[in-house]
Amino acid sequence: MIPSALTAPDPGWTARTDVVVIGSGIAGLVAALRCRAHGRVLLVTKALLDAGSTRWAQGGIAAALAPDDTPGEHLTDTLVAGVGLCDEDAVRTLVDEGPDAVRALIDLGAAFDRADGGDIALTREGGHRRRRIAARGATRRARRSAGRCSPRSRTPVSR
Numbered sequence: 001m002i003p004s005a006l007t008a009p010d011p012g013w014t015a016r017t018d019v020v021v022i023g024s025g026i027a028g029l030v031a032a033l034r035c036r037a038h039g040r041v042l043l044v045t046k047a048l049l050d051a052g053s054t055r056w057a058q059g060g061i062a063a064a065l066a067p068d069d070t071p072g073e074h075l076t077d078t079l080v081a082g083v084g085l086c087d088e089d090a091v092r093t094l095v096d097e098g099p100d101a102v103r104a105l106i107d108l109g110a111a112f113d114r115a116d117g118g119d120i121a122l123t124r125e126g127g128h129r130r131r132r133i134a135a136r137g138a139t140r141r142a143r144r145s146a147g148r149c150s151p152r153s154r155t156p157v158s159r
């Protein structure tokens, strides 16, 4: 029989909002920023705002952004580097949507290193035959940049 109420203990706090996003990594932050247009957003996370993997990602994001690059070449390089372990459909989605995803991050306020002319300073890493890594310099600078985009932190206490 299905119980009519949850048997879990009462919540420690309650809040009224339009959207709840769980997790304060890059996925949660992007979702929260996008949902802002639809009402009040409450971001709930497990411990500290910057706990999780996102704060450690320092190598950059690979995307076929250079004029002489294509998602097709990125696909080939990824499948070669993946030595048969890749889900090709997933890789295809990532390489096809990657360039627009990076541009969307920039629109949201993410900062990447720039070349003298203003273009993103793409670097090259193992497995890539083109320069396609958009990064934010040293880890410390990246963290400072991420901190500037951080949401306001608050611990709700109302019951």
Ligand SMILES: Cc1cc2nc3c(=O)[nH]c(=O)nc-3n(C[C@H](O)[C@H](O)[C@H](O)COP(=O)(O)OP(=O)(O)OC[C@H]3O[C@@H](n4cnc5c(N)ncnc54)[C@H](O)[C@@H]3O)c2cc1C
Binding pocket: 022, 023, 024, 025, 026, 027, 028, 044, 045, 046, 047, 048, 049, 050, 051, 052, 053, 054, 055, 056, 057, 058, 059, 060, 061, 062
């Ligand atoms: C050392 C390291 C280096 C990396 N370098 C790169 C790189 O150079 N380039 C790259 O593209 N990727 C890199 N990655 C991978 C990248 O960091 C992750 O793919 C990405 O950050 C995942 O983002 P996410 O938002 O999905 O997860 P996370 O950033 O892990 O966020 C998950 C969030 O959910 C919260 N959460 C978890 N459980 C609960 C719960 N029960 N209730 C509430 N909240 C919860 C966590 O507190 C956290 O805020 C690296 C990862 C590591 C660990």
